[in-house]
Every structure is written in structure tokens, then in C-alpha cells.
Amino acid sequence: xxxxxxxxxxxxxxxxxPLDPDExxxxxxxxxxxxxxxxxxxxxxxxxxxxTGRKALGTTAIHLIDRSRQDPSMPSGQxxxxxxxxxxxxxxxxxxxxxxMPPKTAADVDEAWTGEEGLALPPGSFDxxxxxxxxxVDVPVQPLRHPVVLFSPGQGDSRFVNTAQVEDLASRGYxxxxxxxxxxxxxxxxxxxxxxxxxxxxxxxxAWTRTxxxxxxxxxxxxxxxxxxxxxxxxxxADGKDLPDGLADSLDLRKVGMFGYGLGGYTTANxxxxxxxxxxxxxxxxxxxDDRAKGPLGEVAEKGxxxxxxxxxxxxxQRTDPGKDNYDPSWASFWAAQRGGRLNLALLHxxxxxxxxxxxxxxxLFHDIYGNDPVIxxxxxxxxxxxxxxxxxxxxxxxxxAFFDLTLRRRPVLxxxxxxxxxxxxxFAG
Numbered sequence: 304x305x306x307x308x309x310x311x312x313x314x315x316x317x318x319x320x321p322l323d324p325d326e327x328x329x330x331x332x333x334x335x336x337x338x339x340x341x342x343x344x345x346x347x348x349x350x351x352x353x354x355t356g357r358k359a360l361g362t363t364a365i366h367l368i369d370r371s372r373q374d375p376s377m378p379s380g381q382x383x384x385x386x387x388x389x390x391x392x393x394x395x396x397x398x399x400x401x402x403x404m405p406p407k408t409a410a411d412v413d414e415a416w417t418g419e420e421g422l423a424l425p426p427g428s429f430d431x432x433x434x435x436x437x438x439x440v441d442v443p444v445q446p447l448r449h450p451v452v453l454f455s456p457g458q459g460d461s462r463f464v465n466t467a468q469v470e471d472l473a474s475r476g477y478x479x480x481x482x483x484x485x486x487x488x489x490x491x492x493x494x495x496x497x498x499x500x501x502x503x504x505x506x507x508x509x510a511w512t513r514t515x516x517x518x519x520x521x522x523x524x525x526x527x528x529x530x531x532x533x534x535x536x537x538x539x540x541a542d543g544k545d546l547p548d549g550l551a552d553s554l555d556l557r558k559v560g561m562f563g564y565g566l567g568g569y570t571t572a573n574x575x576x577x578x579x580x581x582x583x584x585x586x587x588x589x590x591x592x593d594d595r596a597k598g599p600l601g602e603v604a605e606k607g608x609x610x611x612x613x614x615x616x617x618x619x620x621q622r623t624d625p626g627k628d629n630y631d632p633s634w635a636s637f638w639a640a641q642r643g644g645r646l647n648l649a650l651l652h653x654x655x656x657x658x659x660x661x662x663x664x665x666x667x668l669f670h671d672i673y674g675n676d677p678v679i680x681x682x683x684x685x686x687x688x689x690x691x692x693x694x695x696x697x698x699x700x701x702x703x704x705a706f707f708d709l710t711l712r713r714r715p716v717l718x719x720x721x722x723x724x725x726x727x728x729x730x731f732a733g
Contacts, residue, residue: 346430347671349664351403352467352696353437356474356704358445360438361392361547362401366493368541369525376486378496383541385490386526387462387481389438389473390553391445398442403434404463407497411489412461428668431463437470444549447476450558450711451530453523453574453581454481457565457589457659458515459500461488464659465564471700477707478553482526484519493542509593512566516593516601519570523561524578530554558582558711562703564658565589572603572637575610583710585613585703587658588620591633604633607640611710614638614646614732615702617653618688621732644710646719648702649732653688653695663692690728698726 354360364387372382404412409431417424452472456462462481469479483490489500504511529539534554538546560583563571568589575581591604614622614634621627622634638647650657665686669679683689705716717723722731 346427346433347668348430349403349434349660349667351434351436351470351660352663352693354471354474355697355700356471356476358391358474358476359394360389360436360470360473361398361440361442361444362387362389362436362438363441363547363550364388365529365539365544365546366541367526367529367539369521371525372521374485379541382485382522382525383492384485384522384526385462385483385492388550389469389479389481390547390550391447391449391473391476391478392439392547393443393445393549398439400435401438401440402432403436403466404431404461405491406432407495408461408463408489408491411497411499412464424668424672428672429664436466438473441545441547444478444547444553446549447553448555449476449478449553450555450560450707451478451480452707452711453526453559453561453571454479455484455519455523455561455563455567455570455574456481456488457563457567457655458503459487460564460567460659461490461500464661467660467663467696468562468699468703472704472707475704475708480526480530482522484515484522487515487518493544507594507596509597509599512593515566516569516573519566520573520577523570523574527556527559527578527580531556556580560584560707560711562587563589565655569601569603572608572612573601575608575612576603576606579610581610583611583613583707584608585615585706587615587699588617588655590620590631591637592631595631598632600633600636604636605640607637607642609642611644611706612637612641612646613648613702613706615648615650615658615699616732617650617655617657619655621649622647646706647732649730650690650695650698651728651730652690654686657687657690657695658699662687662690662695666692694728698729701726702729 367384368379369382374382377383413429417426417428462483472479486501491497532539533551559581561571561581562585564587568586569591571584575584592598592600619629620631705718708714709716
């Protein structure tokens with residue numbers, strides 16, 4: 304059998320359906336797997352789905368320092384962030400493709416999934432550092448003005464784990480800016496300086512969530528400020544790095560959107576509440592209250608917004624039936640209060656992490672480890688749901704692109720008018 308597993312396949316009958324991740328860890332003995340010293344061991348490189356748009360892609364990383372916020376733990380003594388800018392590029396075949404993650408971030412994320420609290424896999428299974436994206440590093444930007452979309456990741460997640468969505472938007476003609484929220488996301492700064500992420504409290508803490516939300520919102524607003532400086536001809540990179548040719552002239556900051564996954568979705572809505580520069584937003588399966596079970600509701604859930612917003616949920620988030628375990632009162636409150644355009648979509652047969660790259664990462668990894676063993680279905684259902692990864696990726700890309708095309712470019716889109724036979728896995732929930 305190819306990959307990391309021993310020759311003995313796992314018996315899927317030993318698992319409940321759907322599989323509980325804790326049970327997976329308890330029943331799969333790490334000794335069953337080959338180790339790094341075994342000649343058959345190899346880390347798994349992933350294939351990021353090719354973007355669907357027509358544009359060639361470029362990307363660059365920028366180091367920012369917010370001198371208005373103090374942070375004694377940083378060398379500068381001030382708040383420091385890393386962002387990536389993904390953009391439509393001029394053709395440049397000589398530049399290398401960007402790696403999926405820088406090496407220290409890659410090792411940290413791998414450890415999170417293969418350590419004691421992760422899956423029963425040997426360290427080094429996830430080869431994020433050598434997986435290639437479809438974007439070339441620091442190539443010139445296509446000489447046009449493009450709408451700008453910000454992205455905020457889920458709680459504790461790297462800005463890179465939604466690359467499939469980000470690349471697709473860039474291939475459709477958007478400049479997409481992804482943000483690592485320092486001290487929460489793992490982040491690698493220039494010259495290899497690494498800051499690990501901090502886990503959320505084991506017991507849900509509304510005060511922790513509110514602090515994280517306010518910090519993330521301040522980060523997003525600061526990034527917007529720096530993009531304005533960049534468009535005015537200044538270089539915001541803290542180290543004076545040469546930025547790609549044409550980047551400043553490519554930013555159409557009259558057309559700014561934002562989206563986020565999990566806590567990043569809450570961040571998106573909250574940023575729109577306090578900053579009118581963001582004209583449209585998308586929440587990918589993120590509650591809009593400080594604790595999913597106990598509240599309190601976020602201010603944005605109580606007040607709504609006067610600009611378009613899309614709620615895009617999994618089977619674990621919906622607002623239509625208070626009698627179900629997955630009912631989210633913050634979505635219901637937001638829906639009632641929302642004054643701008645509103646959409647509520649449900650991606651059927653999914654769990655929250657299906658809104659990240661993990662849906663295809665896990666699929667590729669487990670097939671590499673187990674071949675076609677039936678256990679893969681149980682593991683996938685436990686982690687991301689039973690939706691086919693390729694279909695799930697495509698549906699998310701199409702609806703994200705359609706929403707921003709409508710709200711930022713004013714292009715009418717039939718896909719957003721109701722349930723579509725092209726995507727039966729997407730249901731209009733409101």
C-alpha cells in the first residue's frame with residue numbers, strides 16, 4: 304500500500320459512523336505507521352486545485368508594523384503582522400511558484416495535526432513547505448485596476464489554509480490580501496523569525512473571543528490603511544522590501560470586499576460594522592456571537608449592516624430551525640437586522656473545516672496513506688463531512704466569485720437568484 308501506512312489495512316468496522324476524532328486517535332496505534340526512519344516513509348505534497356479564472360497569478364508577502372499599538376513581545380515593541388497579496392499577474396515563466404507555506408509555519412501546522420492532540424500520523428506527514436501553489440513569487444502585476452478583497456482566517460489558523468479560495472478569486476481579477484493575526488495564528492516573519500500561534504481556551508471564554516475579535520478588527524483596518532498608503536506610492540513594508548511592479552496602481556480601493564472563515568467570518572462582519580470602506584462581506588461558517596452556546600450576541604448580529612453580506616454555512620451552522628442542535632441564534636438575529644443585501648447559503652453534508660483547504664488536503668493525505676481503504680470515508684466524515692472535496696471546492700469558488708462580482712463589480716449573476724441544478728449541494732437557506 305502506498306504512503307505512510309503499514310501493509311495491514313485498518314478495519315473500518317472498528318469505528319463509529321460518523322467517526323469521532325478522539326476515537327480515531329485512541330484506536331489507531333501510531334506504531335502501525337511507518338516512521339521517518341523507514342525507507343517507505345515520505346511526506347505528502349499536496350495538489351492545490353487549479354484556479355478556474357483566466358488570469359495568471361502572482362503573490363508577495365509584506366511585513367507590516369502598526370506603530371499605534373504597543374506589543375512588548377515584538378522586536379519593534381509594536382504590533383507586527385504578515386500579509387500576503389495575491390494578484391492577477393503579467394506572464395513571467397521564469398519566476399518560481401510560491402510554496403504553500405514558509406518552512407517554520409509548515410512545521411508548526413504539521414505538528415498540530417500529527418502531535419498528541421492531532422491525528423495518529425507520524426511527524427512530517429504534511430509536506431506544506433514543498434507543496435506548490437499556482438502563483439509566482441513577486442512577478443509584475445497585470446496593468447489594470449482590480450477590486451480588493453481582504454481575508455481573515457479561522458481561529459488559530461494560518462492565512463495560507465484557504466489558498467484554494469484566494470487563488471481562485473485572484474484568477475478572476477481580484478487582488479486578495481490575506482492576514483495572519485499575530486499571537487493567534489502561527490506566523491513567520493522575514494529572516495526566519497517565527498511566532499507560534501496560541502490555542503484558544505479549552506473551555507469557551509466569551510471574553511477571550513471578544514478580545515480576539517477586537518484585535519483582528521484593528522488588524523484589518525490597519526491593513527486597509529497600509530493599502531491606501533501603498534496606492535499613494537508609499538512602500539508599507541517594514542523592511543523596505545521591493546514590491547512587485549505595478550502593485551500600487553493595481554489597487555481599486557473604491558471596491559473593497561472581505562471574507563473570512565470561522566472567527567474570520569465574525570471578524571469580517573465586525574470590521575464592516577465599524578469601517579465603511581468594506582463594501583461587501585462573506586462569513587464562511589462563523590458564529591456572530593462570543594460563545595456559540597451561551598452568547599452574548601455580537602453587536603453586528605444585533606444591528607446588522609447596510610451593505611451586502613453573505614452567510615455561507617455548513618451543516619453545523621444555520622438559522623432556520625431553533626429546534627436543531629446546529630441552530631445559531633446570532634445568524635437569525637443578524638438576518639432579521641440586516642438592512643443591506645443578504646444571502647444565506649448552506650453547503651450540504653459538510654462540517655466547518657470543509658470551508659478550508661483541509662477538505663482536499665485530508666482527502667489526498669488519507670488516500671496516500673490508506674490507498675482506497677474504506678476507512679477514509681469515516682475519517683473524512685468526521686473531519687470535514689461527506690461532501691466530495693472537488694465539488695465542495697468548486698461550489699465555494701463559484702459562489703464567492705459570483706457574490707463579489709455582483710457586489711463589487713455590479714455584474715448580475717444568475718447563480719445568486721436561487722437554488723441551481725449546477726450545484727445541488729448548495730441550498731438557499733434564506
